[in-house]
Amino acid sequence: MQPVVHVAPESDRAIEDAVLAAGGRIGPLEEAAALIWLDSNPESFPDALPDGLRWVQLPSAGVETWLDRIDRERLWTSAAGAYGLPVAEHALTLMLAGARRLADCARAATWTAPPVRPLDGATVLIIGAGGIGRALMRLLAPLDVRVVAVTRRGRDGTLPAERMPEALPEADHVVIAAPATAGTRHLIGASELDAMRDDAWLVNVARGSLVDTDALVDALARGAIGGAALDVTDPEPLPDGHPLWSEPRALITPHVANPAATLRRYLARHVQENVARFAKGEALLSPIDPEAGY
Amino acid sequence: MQPVVHVAPESDRAIEDAVLAAGGRIGPLEEAAALIWLDSNPESFPDALPDGLRWVQLPSAGVETWLDRIDRERLWTSAAGAYGLPVAEHALTLMLAGARRLADCARAATWTAPPVRPLDGATVLIIGAGGIGRALMRLLAPLDVRVVAVTRRGRDGTLPAERMPEALPEADHVVIAAPATAGTRHLIGASELDAMRDDAWLVNVARGSLVDTDALVDALARGAIGGAALDVTDPEPLPDGHPLWSEPRALITPHVANPAATLRRYLARHVQENVARFAKGEALLSPIDPEAGY
Numbered sequence: 001m002q003p004v005v006h007v008a009p010e011s012d013r014a015i016e017d018a019v020l021a022a023g024g025r026i027g028p029l030e031e032a033a034a035l036i037w038l039d040s041n042p043e044s045f046p047d048a049l050p051d052g053l054r055w056v057q058l059p060s061a062g063v064e065t066w067l068d069r070i071d072r073e074r075l076w077t078s079a080a081g082a083y084g085l086p087v088a089e090h091a092l093t094l095m096l097a098g099a100r101r102l103a104d105c106a107r108a109a110t111w112t113a114p115p116v117r118p119l120d121g122a123t124v125l126i127i128g129a130g131g132i133g134r135a136l137m138r139l140l141a142p143l144d145v146r147v148v149a150v151t152r153r154g155r156d157g158t159l160p161a162e163r164m165p166e167a168l169p170e171a172d173h174v175v176i177a178a179p180a181t182a183g184t185r186h187l188i189g190a191s192e193l194d195a196m197r198d199d200a201w202l203v204n205v206a207r208g209s210l211v212d213t214d215a216l217v218d219a220l221a222r223g224a225i226g227g228a229a230l231d232v233t234d235p236e237p238l239p240d241g242h243p244l245w246s247e248p249r250a251l252i253t254p255h256v257a258n259p260a261a262t263l264r265r266y267l268a269r270h271v272q273e274n275v276a277r278f279a280k281g282e283a284l285l286s287p288i289d290p291e292a293g294y
Numbered sequence: 295m296q297p298v299v300h301v302a303p304e305s306d307r308a309i310e311d312a313v314l315a316a317g318g319r320i321g322p323l324e325e326a327a328a329l330i331w332l333d334s335n336p337e338s339f340p341d342a343l344p345d346g347l348r349w350v351q352l353p354s355a356g357v358e359t360w361l362d363r364i365d366r367e368r369l370w371t372s373a374a375g376a377y378g379l380p381v382a383e384h385a386l387t388l389m390l391a392g393a394r395r396l397a398d399c400a401r402a403a404t405w406t407a408p409p410v411r412p413l414d415g416a417t418v419l420i421i422g423a424g425g426i427g428r429a430l431m432r433l434l435a436p437l438d439v440r441v442v443a444v445t446r447r448g449r450d451g452t453l454p455a456e457r458m459p460e461a462l463p464e465a466d467h468v469v470i471a472a473p474a475t476a477g478t479r480h481l482i483g484a485s486e487l488d489a490m491r492d493d494a495w496l497v498n499v500a501r502g503s504l505v506d507t508d509a510l511v512d513a514l515a516r517g518a519i520g521g522a523a524l525d526v527t528d529p530e531p532l533p534d535g536h537p538l539w540s541e542p543r544a545l546i547t548p549h550v551a552n553p554a555a556t557l558r559r560y561l562a563r564h565v566q567e568n569v570a571r572f573a574k575g576e577a578l579l580s581p582i583d584p585e586a587g588y
Contacts, residue, residue: 118553
């Protein structure tokens with residue numbers, strides 16, 4: 001089967017190439033079996049969809065703003081997992097920056113060696129084993145790194161969330177890569193920070209709400225942990241004058257783990273895989289369950 | 295054979311354990327068949343060595359300051375390759391720091407996104423395919439990175455040095471991991487910097503002399519390249535007030551790629567392998583060729 005796929009609201013070369021490479025054909029919405037929607041804002045989405053349309057692919061990993069648009073007439077998929085690799089690469093960057101004291105070096109104007117250590121040989125605690133966490137494990141594989149992963153229920157050889165306290169004191173790096181839910185709010189607070197080693201680094205590439213910012217500011221000021229490298233903050237954007245901006249143990253990157261310049265490149269791979277599966281009648285990646293909210 | 299090995303100028307537990315694990319015996323210099331020398335400064339090295347001494351292991355990867363000490367009476371080996379992994383890890387750190395604009399972020403006090411891009415998907419030119427270059431290729435393997443390696447003679451699928459000019463314009467990152475010799479001095483000068491893309495990063499984890507510093511300062515000021523992340527400089531240490539300290543496109547780490555805290559850990563592995571080979575009469579790792587200078 002060569003499904004007709006409509007790409008909207010604008011055309012995009014990389015996405016259309018992915019559709020063609022997967023065996024699809026580009027066509028108008030009225031004839032389409034599938035719609036690849038590229039705007040993360042639901043407001044421009046069509047009010048009515050043709051009856052023949054059997055699948056809608058959305059461009060975002062999180063779909064909390066889409067839930068009242070999603071009908072039961074057809075399958076809807078998100079981009080969950082599509083951006084795991086670039087976000088994991090940013091997590092690796094922040095871990096290496098901590099181990100190798102890059103923020104200290106970037107701020108220095110004189111030749112003084114900070115206490116650098118390799119990531120090789122370290123113990124890394126990854127909170128969350130979804131697309132980001134699994135991609136990060138692949139990036140760490142060439143190093144002699146002991147990885148401990150924590151998930152809510154502790155499936156597939158991971159540690160269940162309630163046993164996180166025993167893993168915290170062993171970690172050289174604690175990496176947050178779990179979704180933001182009511183259950184993960186302030187997952188890292190004062191007691192978790194105090195359980196960490198005083199030379200350990202906290203890395204957050206998930207959502208700012210998973211960390212209690214006031215507790216973190218206090219832990220950094222006391223030297224309770226080695227440092228924090230954060231791509232996401234709470235509040236976000238971090239306001240000018242916030243104590244984290246002037247904290248020497250903190251490194252802030254402004255929510256750039258999934259770079260804007262390459263969003264479509266990674267989405268295109270996800271689209272290609274899903275169009276190929278759709279053409280073969282196979283189960284698609286990242287189906288949305290509107291009841292669950294993702 | 296259980297060779298007598300002398301460890302000097304001081305004793306070291308990790309190194310001596312490595313000697314024993316490889317089947318050697320620790321003994322005085324007069325009785326030793328092998329000398330493991332742990333001080334990277336040649337000044338404290340003995341003026342005369344016993345005739346029975348058949349092998350000297352030096353602690354540094356680069357041996358340019360040792361060349362007039364090295365005699366033809368016995369085999370001398372360097373630690374080239376011993377620190378390949380930690381130095382390659384630092385090179386990866388500096389490449390990621392360039393791609394992800396960490397220096398800009400570390401110096402910022404406000405939430406403004408710099409033009410971040412992933413390392414995934416990039417073309418990386420590695421100059422030198424010794425222990426560092428090969429370890430870097432292993433670290434890059436989980437990413438979709440196109441690696442082009444340049445070596446003097448272009449062996450083993452690498453590009454010979456005279457063809458480097460064709461590779462420079464394609465690279466997102468140019469990583470220097472080649473030994474400092476008369477032939478590699480100012481390997482990267484004005485014309486090489488001009489051949490690079492204006493968004494490409496230069497990373498140096500080898501020796502400062504491989505880069506023409508004045509040409510680099512000029513290229514950075516003109517925006518001829520995206521940036522430079524340097525663990526080694528010329529002069530070194532980089533003096534206070536040097537223009538590289540205030541260049542926003544530059545990130546300097548003070549020769550910490552091979553961290554002092556873990557030097558002996560990596561050297562011990564190298565010593566264990568070489569003592570085991572020596573005991574079996576096999577060819578040792580990293581023999582020094584005084585003519586070649588490494």
